[in-house]
Amino acid sequence: MQEARLWRQLKENTVQCRLCNHYCSVRPDERGKCGVRENHGGVLYSLVADRIAATNVDPIEKKPLYHFQPGSHSFSIGTVGCNFFCIFCQNDSLSQSPKSGGPIPGEQVSPQQLVQAAQHYGCKNISYTYNEPTMFFELMLDCAELAKEQGLANVMVSNGFMTPECLDELEPWIDAINVDFKAFSERFYSELCGSRLEPVLENMKRIKRMGWWLEATTLLIPGQNDSEEELRDMAAFIRDELSQDTPWHLSRFHPCYQMTQTPTTPVSTLEMAHAIGKQAGLDYVYLGNVPGRKEGNTYCPNCERTLIQRSGFSAGASQVENGNCCNCGRPIAGVDLG
Ligand code: SF4
Incomplete structure (x- = not known):
């Protein structure tokens, strides 16, 4: 403690x-x-500044981040606890367990040990993930400072509900973030997540201004956030308030936790959402949790050359050279793409 x-x-x-x-x-x-x-x-x-409940070496594509050091290994850590109460949580054993007031599980670690482990496994970056990383802000901050000194990058996978003060403290140390852009309605955030949308929108804009690399992910839940109108609004927000080259990941829902009666997202819904993102003018729209789809690849928005081919979470050789498409020379947004 x-x-x-x-x-x-x-x-x-x-x-x-x-x-x-x-x-x-x-x-x-x-x-x-x-x-x-x-x-x-x-x-x-x-209660979680000195202990972690999960560690893994993951492909960075699993976060998902498709435009940040693609193909790299990410030393990934998480604790327990979450400030959201999502009834569709895919990690509820970690996120919800401490809310009953019981003991906090996890293995005691120091930031030094975490950075050494990341180096030992040949990782280029450390991801703060699995549960909401704001929960272990103190550990993340200490670890990120040390990682940066050692030449490693730092990545957050977050619901984007932290305070401006929290973001200010993290600003110098974090390089990239994937924000869970869950829906575009306060009803969804309040009824399904016990939270609010507005601060998440404000934080995404702030993060963009701060210069971290930002990608957004939306889990499409049938009947909850998958109407054409809502998806158009989300795509327009990304284009107008963030940037048209902000990657948008559309992910398939599978029944879990307290939402076992809701069916899996139909592929036709994912295809419709993908088309809406492209029609809105977004350069990079991806489908997730649906293996084998061409919408998991990165294409040049100008000449449509395949730049990074993906199979599951594994990325093929990049066809980006010095940040530009190898075919037509158009700049491709991202960090260390090739
Ligand atoms: S403000 Fe957020 S982080 Fe702080 S105790 Fe409440 S839920 Fe936890």
Whole structure:
């Protein structure tokens, strides 16, 4: 247990956490909504600043990031806890378990050990993922600083609900992020996730201004966020408020957690969403969780040459040279594409 950062004292030993947009007031001996920040005697502590619950070496494509160091291995770490309550969570054993107030699982680690392990496995970057990385902000920050010193890049896979203060602290250290752009309605965020949309939209714009590499992912859930109108609005937001070269990943839902009665996303819905993204003028629209589709490849938006062919999470040799299409010379957005 380590004293948390980003909180302030209220009255009578109650504290306000300022890490995410819930801005929880936490009374003594209680935890915030995420289940991993606890008030002891008027001081807020992180319960996950020194332990991880999951590590793996993943292809960066699994995050998914398709335009950031493609083909690289990413040392991926996560803890437990989440500030969202998504009823369709695909990782609920990690994200929701601490909310009942029980002990926090995980293996004790130091940032030094994590960076050494990333180097040992030949990774080019470290991904903070599996559960919402804002939850382990303190560990992520220390690890990211050290990783950067050693020449490794840092990647977040996030719901984008952190506070501006949190983003300010992370700004110098994070290189790329995939934000879960879950829907374009406050109803969806409130009823299905126990959260709010507006801060996520604001954060995506802020992240773009900060200069991190940004990709967005939308899990298409039948009947919830897959209407033509909503998808058009999302595509227009990406184009107008972020940039037309921001990659958009459209991912297939499979029944899970508390949403087992909802069917798998039909392929026709994914195809419709892909067409909407392209019609809106987005340069890079991808389909995920549907292996073997050509919409998993990267194409030049000008001459349509296949630039990176993908099979599952594995990426073939890049046909991008010095950041440009090898065929027509058009610049291709991304980082270390070839
Ligand atoms: S991180 Fe968010 S959910 Fe957790 S205590 Fe802080 S404000 Fe509340």
